[in-house]
Amino acid sequence: MDKNTEIDSIDLKILTLLMEDANMPYTEIGKRIQVSGGTVHVRMKKMEQFGIVKGSQLIIDYSKLGWDISAFLGIYLDKSSLYDEVATQLLEIPEVVNINYTTGNYSIFAKIICRDTQHLREVLHDKIQKVQGIQRTETFISLEERLNRPIPF
Structure with a gap:
């Protein structure tokens, strides 16, 4: 992985919470992992730019x-x-x-x-x-x- 695309434990915590509930607001994620909602937003944008996060989807039965x-x-x-x-x-x-x-x-x-x-x-x-x-x-x-x-x- 390129040094610029490395993710840390905070990024992994964000991803874990969103994989459990993709509708969870960034402010709630921030509260759970003790960072601001703005930090979550910035980190998600970074992971999208690097292609780590490719979007979200609706799961249909x-x-x-x-x-x-x-x-x-x-x-x-x-x-x-x-x-x-x-x-x-x-x-x-x-x-x-x-x-x-x-x-x-x-x-x-x-x-x-x-x-x-x-x-x-x-x-x-x-x-x-x-x-x-x-x-x-x-x-x-x-x-x-x-x-x-x-x-x-």
């Missing part, structure tokens, strides 16, 4: 909105050199929510979310398998996500 299928795709490419091109095409498919370039059997491991099995079939057949450079895919339907958490500091 898609199943409560009628999107009941989560699936993982192992994607075989015609050639590994096609990764960037294929990933760019996959970005255009709204149901694809995660793309990873991997080692092992698959060149890409992706996560998709669909309304139901019919929608899953349509996404696989009409969208993903038509992406130039994809040789074939293997689909793994998730029955339950038990854990999705950040690493502790």
